[in-house]
Amino acid sequence: MRIFVAGATGAVGQHLVPALVGAGHQVTATTRSAAKATGLERMGATPVIVDGLDRAAVLMAVKTAEPDVIMHQMTSLASLHGVRDFRRFDATFAATNELRTRGTDYLLEAAQAAGVKRFIAQSYIGWNNARTGDLVKSEADPLDPDPLPATTQTMAAIRHVEDVVPRAGGIVLRYGSFYGPGASVAMLEAVRKRQMPIVGGGAGVWSFTEISDAASAAVAAITNGAPGVYNIVDDDPAPVSEWLPYLAERLGAKRPMRVPAWLGRLVAGEVIVAQMTQVRGSSNAKARRELGWAPAYPSWRDGFPIWAKSA
Numbered sequence: 001m002r003i004f005v006a007g008a009t010g011a012v013g014q015h016l017v018p019a020l021v022g023a024g025h026q027v028t029a030t031t032r033s034a035a036k037a038t039g040l041e042r043m044g045a046t047p048v049i050v051d052g053l054d055r056a057a058v059l060m061a062v063k064t065a066e067p068d069v070i071m072h073q074m075t076s077l078a079s080l081h082g083v084r085d086f087r088r089f090d091a092t093f094a095a096t097n098e099l100r101t102r103g104t105d106y107l108l109e110a111a112q113a114a115g116v117k118r119f120i121a122q123s124y125i126g127w128n129n130a131r132t133g134d135l136v137k138s139e140a141d142p143l144d145p146d147p148l149p150a151t152t153q154t155m156a157a158i159r160h161v162e163d164v165v166p167r168a169g170g171i172v173l174r175y176g177s178f179y180g181p182g183a184s185v186a187m188l189e190a191v192r193k194r195q196m197p198i199v200g201g202g203a204g205v206w207s208f209t210e211i212s213d214a215a216s217a218a219v220a221a222i223t224n225g226a227p228g229v230y231n232i233v234d235d236d237p238a239p240v241s242e243w244l245p246y247l248a249e250r251l252g253a254k255r256p257m258r259v260p261a262w263l264g265r266l267v268a269g270e271v272i273v274a275q276m277t278q279v280r281g282s283s284n285a286k287a288r289r290e291l292g293w294a295p296a297y298p299s300w301r302d303g304f305p306i307w308a309k310s311a
Contacts, residue, residue, distance in 0.1 A: 001025050001026070001067075001068040001069055001222070002025070002026045002028070002065065002066060002067045002068050002069070003020055003025045003026070003027050003028070003067055003068065003069045003070075003071060003222070004027075004028045004030075004061075004062055004065045004067035004069065004070045004071065004116075005017060005020070005027060005028070005029045005030065005045070005071045005073060006030045006052060006058075006070065006071065006072050006073060006074050006103075006107055007030065007031075007052065007072065007073040007074030007075060007099075007122075008027075008029030008030055008031060008040055008045065008047075008073065009029075009031045009033065009036045009039065009040065010073055010074070010075055010077070011077070011178055011182060011183045011211055011214075012073050012122065012175075012211065012214045012215055012218070013029070013073050014182060015211055015212045015214070015215035016071070016073065016214075016215040016218055016219070017029050017040065017043045017044075017045050018043050018044070019215050019216065019219050020045075020219065021043060021044035021045060023219065026046075027044065027045040027046065028045065028046045028048055028061075028065040028067065029043075029045035029046065029047055029048070030047075030048050030049070030050045030052070030061065031047060031048075031049060031050075032049065032050070032051050032052075033049070034049055037049055046065075048061050048064075048065070052074045052099050052103040052106070052107075053098055053099065053102055053103055053106070055102075055106045055109075058103075058106040058107060058110050059106070059109065059110045059113065061110075062107070062110035062111065062113070062114050062116070063110070063113065063114055066114060067114065067116055068116065068117050068118065069116065069117065069118040069119075069120065069222055070107055070110070070111050070116050070118070070119050070120070071120045071121075071218055072103070072104060072107050072119070072120065072121040072122060072165075073122050073218075074099040074103050074122075075096045075099060075100075075122070076095035076096045076098075076099060077096060086150070086268065086269055086271040086272050087150065087268075087269040087271070088150070089148075089150040089151045089154060089271050090150060090151065090152065090153035090154050093153075093154045093157075094153070096154075096157070097153055097154055097156075097157035098157075100123075100157040100158065100160060100161050101157050101160045101161075104121060104160065104161050104164060104165065105164065107119070107121075108164060108165070108168050108170075111168070112168070118170070118171075118221075118222060119165060119168060119169070119170030119171070120170060120171045120172075120173065120218055120221045120222070121161055121165045121170060121171070121172050121173070122161075122172075122173055122175060123158055123161050123162055123172045123173065123174045123175070123229070124158060124174060124175055124176075125137075125174035125175070125176055125207065125231055125233065125282045126176055126177055126206065126207065126275075126279060126282075127144075127151070127271070127274065127275055127279050128143050128144055128147065128151075128154075128155055128158055129141070129143065129144060129279060129280040129281075129282065130142060130143065130144045130145065130280065131144060131274060131278040131279060131280060133280075134280070135205050135237070135280055135281060136205065136207075136237050136280065136281045136282065136283050137280050137281070137282050137283065138231070138282070138283045138285065138286065139174075139228070139229050139230065139231055139286050143155065143158070143159065143162075148270055148271055148274060150269070150270065150271055151271060162174075162229050165227075166227045166228050166229065169227045170227055171221045171225055171227060171228065171229075171230065172228070172229045172230065173214075173217055173218060173221060173230055173232045174229060174230065174231045174232060174233075174282070175209045175214050175232050175233075176206070176207035176208050176209040176231070176232070176233035176234070176282060177206055177207065177208050177209065178208075178209055178210075178211055178214065179208055179209075179210060179211065179300070179303060179304070179307050180210045180211035180212060180297075180303060180306075180307050180310075181211065181306075181307065181310040182211065183211040183307075185311060188247075188251065188307070188308070188311045191244070191247055191248050191251055191253055191256065192251055192253045194253065194254055194256060194257055196244065196256060197256050197257040197258060197259045197264070198240055198241055198244055198245075198256050198257070198258045198259075198276065199240075199258075199259055199260075199261055199264035199268075199272065199273055199276035199277060200260065200261035200264065200273070200276060200277040201241060201277065202239055202240035202241030202242075202244065202258075202276060202277070203239050203240070203241065203277055203278075204239060204240050204274070204275055204276045204277050204278055204279040205237050205238065205239050205279060205280050205281035206237065206238060206239075206240065206243065206275075206279065206281060207231070207233035207234065207237045207281040207282040208233065208234050208236075208243075208300045208303070209232055209233050209234065209295075210234070210295065210296070210297040210303045210307075212296065213232070213234070213295040213296055213297055214232060216293065216296065217230075217232040217287065217291065217293045220291045220292055220293040221291055221293075224290065224291045224292045224293075225287075225290045225291045226290065230286055230287040230290070230291060231282040231283060231284050231286065231287060232284065232287055232293070233281075233282050233283075233284050233295075234284070234295045234297060234298055234299055234300060234303075235284065235295065235298040235299060236298065236299035236300060236301065237281025237282065237283075238281070238300065240275075240276050240277075243300055243304075244256050246300075246301065246304060247300075247304050247308070250304050250305050250307075250308040251308045251311075261273050261276075261277060264276065
């Protein structure tokens, strides 16, 4: 098929484009950077330099490519270079929020105009789960009805993707916390330097997604699954108190420090404390059942050692 990958040089795109080309698809891959276009060409894709927030350029790029499938993998996370101010959460993710709102709308408009058969978009699941009730949530569970004030705009952007894409007949892939070669390097450095402590009891439950598993889920969604939202996470949701010491051990670092919640709130802010103490994990049962997808790394215990060696 002809597949249009928007945001092809991000963490997922670097694994997704070669997988699509290797499967025999004809791939048009977008980037905002002329310097990155050569890399896409080496992967076997046709690069197109386009800003996802330039409506006219997006419409023209899709019209020219005549794709059967559009994959929306656009974020601006790479531009943060690992530096994220969680006290100013919405400001930090403002560019990505624009890509999740206006960028999504422009791609959907282009898809409709070009008669695209399949639309697949990236989303996220983790801190935006409701922080009450079951420790592991499914797609049937609502997102946090009372998000922390610092996250309201980012939550609204995620809700937008998860509303408009399925209504247009598309699929939304909710990725968990990324790890793996080329992903979340800043976290590894923080753990090495003991700058990522366990806050409170470390009861916050995280769901992880190894980066190549994220790409394989997008490939599966080309032909499988009804319109809707799917959690793309591993099989092993786990509390911070369990996975963080394991990651430190794999890195050969000292065990993470422990700090009380009040100190974490003072030093790092409410969002970090919630992630460490309150967040809920997610189930991948629907993706396994309806997309025919299964993670190659069923647990972070399988993937963290490889990640640590790659860094």
